[in-house]
Amino acid sequence: MDLSKAKDTFLQEARELLQQFETLLLKAESASLDSEDLGALFRTVHTIKGSAGLFGFEAIVSFCHTVENVLAQLRSGTLSLTPELSQLLLLCRDGISRLVDDAEVSETPLVEVPEAERALQDALASVGVHEETPAKPRSIPVATMHADVDDAQRWHIRVKFGADVLRGGVDPIACLRYLSTLGTISGMQTLFPSLPALDELDPETCYIGFDFTLTSSASLAEIDGTFDFAREGSEIEIKSLTPVAVPAAAPAPDNQPEPEARHAEPVARKPGEGKFLKVEAAKLDRLINLVGELVIAGAAANVLSVNRNDNQMQEAISTISTLIEQIRDGALNMRMVPVGEIFQRFPRVVRDVAHELGKDIELRISGEETELDKSMVEKLTDPLMHIVRNALDHGIEPAAERKSSGKPTRGKIELMAYHESGSVVLEVSDDGGGIRRDKVIHKAVERGLIESGAGLTDAQVYHLLFEPGFSTAEAVTNLSGRGVGMDVVKKNIEALRGEIEIESREGQGTTMRLRLPLTLAIIDGFLVQVGPSQFVIPLDMVLECIELVTQESRYRRYIELRGEVLPYIDVRDIFDIHDAALPSYRYIVVVQYGNKRAGLVVDHLLGELQVVIKPLGKLFRGAQGISGSAILGSGEVALILDVPQLVQVACRQEKEEIEHHHERSHTEHACGK
Amino acid sequence: MSKTVMIVDDSTSMRQTVKICLSSAGYDVVEAEDGQDGIAKLDGRPVHLIIADVNMPVMGGIDMVKAIKQMPNYRFTPIMMLTTESDETRKREGQFAGAKAWVVKPFKPEQLLAAVAKLIMP
Amino acid sequence: MEIQIEERESERVLALRGEVNIYHAAQLRDALLAELNAQSEIGLDLEHVSEMDTSAIQIVVALLRTAADQGKLARVVKVGSAAANIIRFCNLQDELGLQLP
Incomplete structure (x- = not known):
């Protein structure tokens, strides 16, 4: 059984779900979540946990279990979402994300939750109401077929199946066939103790019973588990015929205490949960390559037809060309993804960074639906992240400074995307202090980048920011002064055949505009x-x-x-x-x-x-x-x-x-x- | 003739894994992403077992069980719910609605196979 | 499931074909009951049954037992591999008057 393909799907799905989780929690900071949101929040972690178990990612299961427990209490209303809890849950999201990353690269999946995540888990467990079940995943008895005959035991089993078993879709004979895979059945007697005459027989009622001996090395719990789905109304008797101390039978799951009732949450389809087909990126690339070749071949045919002066041929080829064009557009379009995929990471970044800097900053996003090439999305995230961090760190002034210059203390950052004459434009604007020309020139002279600022246009001055090693922040802050500078951003953008424009007004703010080609192929x-x-x-x-x-x-x-x-x-x-x-x-x-x-x-x-x-x-x-x-x-x-x-x-x-x-x-x- | 199992779950990775796991044991697998989709995909085809998540958008597992129990051609088809320990109430609801089998999430592939084998052999 | 009544050389036989399971239980019982009420001897041919479940087995057993109670004769005249498998598994050869290898 090769689960590696499914593992990729799991990783991708887990990341999408974590993103949803984050989006919902961030939403909670400005508006209260309704029951639908809370249900969706619960479902994200719940789904990750469920799938993680299939791959044996025990650490993820354990961690998600703790988070899920708290989310279940939020959903049922026994717990409310305080800012502290929200913060803790966000940290937990990061924890799960790290575990997912680990699951991707590690040969042997983590069984124990690592220390950092363990601490979060403990913190969260103390928030929630006492858990009624241990975090350890309960293991269902699995048939382990020991070839070792020595530890095989003999069991005498008598079963009378309940009258409604057949109606529930369970076939007693199928059940026993499964049991026969756990060992050897002998002395089978099929009994119909209360089978009525044919005219009184209810064809959908179950009348069957069995009496037999099973020789098996499976545990009593495993043997007993065979009848899990047919317990209702059934009489089951399993006796050991081997004179050995027998462990007590596992309690039937039905006897477990019932937790308090929960109301069913409404299940409406969220916008964006559309029907999608996940396709391997490499397949799409191959297709686009072929379409590329097709375009070339089509053009060759076209040239030939023109040279031959064959009207009918030209007409036919023109039809083919139109179709090729449509196929090309369609194929390229498949690579296009909404820029929102990048943008959605920013609310969290802005929130966290603003927190760290002690600034009050609002983020506005527009044009998320603008599409661009998927391969570009991957390469744009880092540069954009850098620009935004830069704006947060150097762009927006501290509250006191803003106040004294008559601005609202709350800073504003705007992320915008739109299409313009064959390009995609991404803009990051802030309403901060703007770029101070004199400061930039001063620094550039200090660094020996220029001799003096005389005769330089504003645009030329701003572009000095992209020179290697340039940094205007007086104190190197924790955030953006770490070596990787705007020069790297510029290089990354240029590698995508794009370019950066800067617009800035002192005291009013700065706009960084990235202009990129729609597609690369x-x-x-x-x-x-x-x-x-x-x-x-x-x-x-x-x-x-x-x-x-x-x-x-x-x-x-x-x-x-x-x-x-x-x-x-x-x-x-x-x-x-x-x-x-x-x-x-x-x-x-x-x-x-x-x-x-x-x-x-x-x-x-x-x-x-x-x-x-x-x-x-x-x-x-x-x-x-x-x-x-x-x-x-x-x-x-x-x-x-x-x-x-x-x-x-x-x-x-x-x-x-x-x-x-x-x-x-x-x-x-x-x-x- | 191999038996057909339908897996109804909104998680792609869950469906995919269940499919790989059951296919390797010799079952045919049909996928559906929620209760409504599941019912639509039954569409007269022979399905010998339905595995369904409880918690799904559009139509959850329990509503789907109720609906299937009304369909003459599928009312006796065994339905296995994917439940969680914390969802004991939902499990009971599901059993009451007519789903007599269940697997507790998270589960390992072999646990799923064992549970399926108790109902139908490939 | 299909049920065919066939007049063979010396006997009248009910031949079942295809899957015989809970979905067909009511139909099977009604057909067998009608036959039992009309005839004194019933032959059941299970050769072309592709699948049988508990519901089918218990109806067949009930037919044989009820016929015997009424002094009539019902018997399984032929089995195919699907029917033979399940009968052997349940060890019902004697009950059904069959000798299977």
Whole structure:
């Protein structure tokens, strides 16, 4: 029996349930829980305990049992949820979580609850009303088939089954067949002591009885246990025929004392408890890989059909292309998960950290339903956690300071997610003191990162925060001053083809904005040609294409587009493609990233297509202006232009130009005076 | 012909484990995630044993037992409840409703197999 | 379960087929009772029974006992492996007048 697959399911399920547990407890801090919530709270731990037992995770079972006991009392109303108890339960949640982690990695599962958790368990046990059952899981007698005949005993068994046994779905003969697996039955006599005549016989009433000898090494409790499900109205007699001291029979479970009655809690389906199919991530990845190949193959077929000028073929292929597109979207969509999966960890973090810092901080979350790629979710958690901790620690001022600057003493942190032109944006805002420009510059100069702050824009100053080893906190606090800095956050985000923006106003707060691509695997691209080379521009960043009228001067790098200045760069310049003949008409592809626009000058527009992104090899990873490569339907390789970077370059050039121009006119002006 | 067991539990890992455990012993297993789903999945198919959790969303185990006992084709199908020690009252309710067998959670796979074997052989 | 009344060479036989269990108990009892009331000799063919449970066994035993009480003859004429297994397990060969290997 291989339970390893089920174990993974258990681990995942346990973590989800612990998350629910936490969410419910945190909810209790602002609103009181109704009976439905308390029932759900109970069920989370109850389910973990039940499944943990199957895998022999005794420590989890034992720990959950104690927690469950308290939750049962909360549910029945004999205990109420005080802030202290809530805190203790949260710590217990962490304890269970640690045990679950241990269960994942350990070869041999913990049997005893480790000391740290033991302490929690004891603390919790003292909260609850005296437990009526020991925390130790009760073991049901299991048939242990000793091959050793020496310790086999002989038993004389007489059973008369109760009249209603059959109606309960229990078949006495099946019962005895099970018993025969525990040993050897001999001298079987089947008895019908009160079998009526056929015309008076009730076909669903049980009239059967047995008298036989059993030779078995099973314990009396195990033998007796055979009749557990058929006890009602039955007479069972088990006598030892072996002259050996026999242990007393285990008491039938029915004789156990009855705990007080509990009312049934309402069972309504919670929103979000939808129907889901859990699929192994690797399977999905394989599917997406195949879809990627399909996209390429489809594009190849398309190229062929166009070249052959076969209309019918083109029509057929266009239908296939539409379907491939849908399959691709569907497959990618399967990888999309709501960002709430990350966000839901934050209420607890904010609460705990605020506690630790002695600050009063409120967390607001919006846009939890915004979806992004699952693989990104995993890689975003740490950076986001760091940013939030940073905001808590350095962003929000201490209450006294807030009061003196006329703000409410309660600080506010906002987590937000939304989609914007082909990107997912995650924002962390605080209403704290903002980033103090002078302080950042001071520190950066001190650290030798810059010579002086003169001429730096705010954005440039803020980006100093991402330099390795930069920390603005005067005292290194326990929370965010531990070496891992914002530079790591930036690296992580860039590894996801994302970027970070900072907006800050002194005295009013800071917003950190993470902008990430929707997915990592396949994009809709716009194919362009420059000289002999083909390039792909991510389609969702393309706004429009216009004809480049004349390249008036090699120095003027902007045009006026509907009353706005649009800086542009020539792709030929970026990649040094100068030997190829210039076509008579060239084009500007207008792209947007974030709130910036720029133009990219290309030779030919080849149209839209889907491309599968292949990451660049090590050699090209540092290459400017390229974010990846793609295989085209023709089998050729095209480079994917790094639009965010190019937009930045274009805007910088434009600015320099303007400044240059400004300086020039300034000098002229001065001269004129 | 192997016997079919239906496991009704809202916990995926519980269903999966029960399935692995019973399949390895030669039973066919049908899964359902709550009482309502369980009843829907009976749907005329031969089911020789129903294993059901007591505590489930939508329709709990006891209500499901009551409903099944009204279904002509399933009223004699043995039902085994997954109960807990602290749920003695619920167990009695379940027995009263017609579920004559039970396994106390947490249990080990072999305990489940033993309990199932007392009712039906694979 | 299916019940067929077959007129064989020298006897009239009730042949049961398929699963014979608690779900069919009422039907089985009624069929056997009707036969018992109408005939003086009853043959029961269990060859094609795929499964039998306690309820089926006790009805068969009741048929044989009731027939004997009424001075009639009821007997099991044939058994298949499913029926033979359970009869052997319960050691009911004598009761049912069968000799099983």
